[in-house]
Amino acid sequence: MNDEFLHALRRDPPPEFARELKRRLQRQPARSPRSPFVRTLIAMFLIGGVAMAAAVLLRNRDEPARVAAPVAQQAVPREATREVEPAGAPSPKQQATGGIKASPPADEPESEDLPVSFIASSLARPLAEALVESVTKYTRIARPRVMIMDDTEALRALCSNADFVMVSRRIADAELAQCRKWGVDIVEWKLGYQAVVLTAGLQADPTPLTPRDVFLALADRIPDPAEPSRLIDNPNATWHDVDPRFDYRRIDVLAPPDAITRALFVQLVMEAGCDTYPWIRNLKGADRPRYLDICHRLRSDGRYREVEVGGRFITQQLWSEPDWLVVLAYRHYAEHRSELLGTKLEGPAATLATLTDGTYPAARPVYVYAQREHLDWISGARMFAYALSNGPPFGPLGSMRSQGLVPLNEDPTRAPSGRPELPPALESLKP
Amino acid sequence: MDWPASGEADWDAIYAEHLPRIYNYFRFRLAAEADVEDLTARVFEKAWSARSRYRSDLAGFSTWLYRIAQNVAIDHFRSRRAHAPLEVAIEVAAERTPQDDEERRSDLARLAALTASLPDRERDLIALRYGAGLSNRAIAPLVGLSESNVGTILHRTVQTLRSRW
Numbered sequence: 001m002n003d004e005f006l007h008a009l010r011r012d013p014p015p016e017f018a019r020e021l022k023r024r025l026q027r028q029p030a031r032s033p034r035s036p037f038v039r040t041l042i043a044m045f046l047i048g049g050v051a052m053a054a055a056v057l058l059r060n061r062d063e064p065a066r067v068a069a070p071v072a073q074q075a076v077p078r079e080a081t082r083e084v085e086p087a088g089a090p091s092p093k094q095q096a097t098g099g100i101k102a103s104p105p106a107d108e109p110e111s112e113d114l115p116v117s118f119i120a121s122s123l124a125r126p127l128a129e130a131l132v133e134s135v136t137k138y139t140r141i142a143r144p145r146v147m148i149m150d151d152t153e154a155l156r157a158l159c160s161n162a163d164f165v166m167v168s169r170r171i172a173d174a175e176l177a178q179c180r181k182w183g184v185d186i187v188e189w190k191l192g193y194q195a196v197v198l199t200a201g202l203q204a205d206p207t208p209l210t211p212r213d214v215f216l217a218l219a220d221r222i223p224d225p226a227e228p229s230r231l232i233d234n235p236n237a238t239w240h241d242v243d244p245r246f247d248y249r250r251i252d253v254l255a256p257p258d259a260i261t262r263a264l265f266v267q268l269v270m271e272a273g274c275d276t277y278p279w280i281r282n283l284k285g286a287d288r289p290r291y292l293d294i295c296h297r298l299r300s301d302g303r304y305r306e307v308e309v310g311g312r313f314i315t316q317q318l319w320s321e322p323d324w325l326v327v328l329a330y331r332h333y334a335e336h337r338s339e340l341l342g343t344k345l346e347g348p349a350a351t352l353a354t355l356t357d358g359t360y361p362a363a364r365p366v367y368v369y370a371q372r373e374h375l376d377w378i379s380g381a382r383m384f385a386y387a388l389s390n391g392p393p394f395g396p397l398g399s400m401r402s403q404g405l406v407p408l409n410e411d412p413t414r415a416p417s418g419r420p421e422l423p424p425a426l427e428s429l430k431p
Numbered sequence: 432m433d434w435p436a437s438g439e440a441d442w443d444a445i446y447a448e449h450l451p452r453i454y455n456y457f458r459f460r461l462a463a464e465a466d467v468e469d470l471t472a473r474v475f476e477k478a479w480s481a482r483s484r485y486r487s488d489l490a491g492f493s494t495w496l497y498r499i500a501q502n503v504a505i506d507h508f509r510s511r512r513a514h515a516p517l518e519v520a521i522e523v524a525a526e527r528t529p530q531d532d533e534e535r536r537s538d539l540a541r542l543a544a545l546t547a548s549l550p551d552r553e554r555d556l557i558a559l560r561y562g563a564g565l566s567n568r569a570i571a572p573l574v575g576l577s578e579s580n581v582g583t584i585l586h587r588t589v590q591t592l593r594s595r596w
Contacts, residue, residue, distance in 0.1 A: 006561035006589070009539050013454040013471065021472050022446060025479050115443050142443060161451065 008182075012161065015377035116144040116380040119154045120166040123194060123267055124366055126260050126403040128166045134399040135387045141380035155369070159184050163374045163381045168194070168364040176426060185372035185425035189388045191400065192407040193355045195330035195363035196264045198253075198344045201318035204325070207246060208346035211361070215273025216242045217251045218304050220297040229279055234299050255327035257306040260404050265327050266296040268362040269345065314339055329404045330355070330363070355406060366405060372425045389423065445492070450475070452563040453500050458539065459546075459562030460504050460554065470507055474500045497563065497573050501555065545595050553588045560585055 120128035128146045136143040149157065154165040155172075159179040171186065179186050198214065209217075216222050217239065221231040239246035255261055274295035275281040283291035298304045307313070309326060314336045318324060325344055333340065333350065343349045347361050354360035368388055374381045401407060453474050457467040477499050546554045552574060559570045560581075567581040574581065 002589070002593075003561075005538075006542075006557075007564070009459070009542065010451070010455045010562065010564065011458070012451055013468070017468050017471075018450055021450075021475060024472070025446075025475060115447055117447070 010160075015373065019377060115142040116163045116378060116384060117147070117161065118144045118164045118166070118384075119147045119149050119157055119162050121151045121154060121168050122148055123168045123263060123364060124166040127191070127194070127366060127400045127405055130399045130403045131166070131384070131387070135384055139380075139383050141383055144380070158186065158369050158371065162371075163378060164368060164370045164384060166366065166368045168366065170365065170367055171369060171426075187370050187372050187375070187385070187423045188426050189368045189423065190408060191366040191368060191388070192405050193330070193363045193365055194264055194404055195350060195355055195360065195406060196261060196268060197328050197330055197333040197350045197362065198265075198269065198325055199328060199333060200325050200341045200344055201314075201320075201322055202339065202341055203319065203322035204341050204344075205247065205249060205322070206341060209344050210276075210346050211269050211272035212276045213239075213242050213246075213273070214345070215270050215276075215295070218253060218298050219270065219274075219294070220299045221294065223277055223280075228277060231294065234301075234303075237303075249323045251303045252321070252323055253304045253325045253327065254307050254309065255304070256309040256329075256332075261327060261329050262306075264329070264362075264364075264404070266298070268364065270298075271295050272361060330406050331401065331404065352406070356408075363406075369426075446475070449493070449496055452565070453496070455562040455564070456497070456500055456558050457504065457562070459542075459558035461507070461543070466507065470500075470503050473503050477503070493565075493569060494572050497559065497565070500563075501573065504555075541596075542592070545592050549588065549591070553584065556581065556585055557588060557592075 118128060118132060125146060125148055132144055132146060135141070144163075151167040151169050154162070154167050155175050158165045158171075159175070159182055170190075171188070176186060198209070216234075217236055219234055222234050222236075224230045224232045236242050236251060238248045238250055240248045242251070255265065274291075275284075280291065280294055283294070309328065309332070314326075318326060318340070328336075330350060343360075345362060348354040348359045350360050350362070355363045358365075370381065370385060375385045376382075450471070454467060454471045457470045461467055461470070474496070478496055481499075546557055549557075556570065556574060559565050559573060560567070565573075567578045567585070570576075570581045571578045576584070
């Protein structure tokens, strides 16, 4: 027995109970807090009332007969009697004050539900936010906040409390088994891929680069060639400085000024280059902040620049500057494929086929997982599930495309036909 | 966390965050599913109806909510002092659930039987730490101990439970 064992004894409340309790609370009117002013006013009335009652009592004791007769003879106007409200009836103000949420009339559909919890890896965050934006835009469900965790943490959270997680790898056998052991059924959507391409104009030198070459050309600090366990400011000015097999072309790498492409580039290309040094790779687990500082920090001396990379840039500037390399999101690259050299990174060319079979190195799949049971009892979760099952370009995948998603089986002629079917619970990891 | 003065989203967030915690707090304290639901519901109903009396200058919202839960638990034990954990174990064992879930419930029932011999403070600490999932810092004001004392007592209690498991 240890902490982990004891924590594992926790369990989510039964959904029917959570739902029923929430309904009960919604029906229960709230007692709105009184302001200090109102409290003072009430106190003054009470004190004044007591004082007046005491005064009347004293006067009655002095002249009982003289006061009693006129009061008994005085007629109470009928209108006044009618205006008196029963003591227990709520005032209009009280009636207007709801509980957590005023109970809807019978003919109005209830929009209540638990908020959906959504976790994404840092790489998938822009996609998750695009999905949330797309789903909450036209529905009444509460907008979930996207929490960021790494893939492993996110998938662990899926087995406990999270409704949805969006990650950059498939759930592992052991993780799925753990969820199933805890009685949590998982459903899976594979949305597509995120990928970047390092390319150049058609006139450029076609010699392929390794991720290590790219790291040594673009990192702010690199291992000292004389003593690789020591970092030095990057002294490389030409590709020949990086490796003598290249000629003396100046290092010039350009990228669009968007955070997504940059994040993909550093995580998929720079990290791969970094990891070729075992001591840096070991930092990934031992000292992650230092690892990220070494692998993600790009040089700022102008060898790596962020510029607007439009169609004109590709057709004219890249053509006239054959030494320039450019980092493009896959989608942008695919649109201008015929005007570009191809993939500068060694290995298979970037195509939908190599993204799909996993052989193109600068790509990651995008998976969304959800707890099957939550789709039944959280209407917001169900909305997300329907949206995810509704393929491009009409579903939210359309908006995720603009954030760099390369969707699977993109078919522009496909239209949604009624309510999409939700995927079954994941039994095992069949390809 | 502050009490939401207005707006439904905040209450929804509080409900989503604290419902599983309060529910598991009672599971660890009682290990009887039926009572757990009843007591959890009572806490939220009390909290909601008494929200005008909550004063953020005196205590954080979590502290206030868990104090209500502690009081509800105390009232419950007062009213049912004669019968607690043993019948619970039978009740849990009688439920038909998938095997893994059953094992987990049995573990909880066994834990309840072991914690029954502990002082009330230690039982409360175990429920707050592992049921409600609160940090030692959050537990400290609830039980009137320092954070380090909470850690020490919990460590010793878990050692004791482990030796008897």
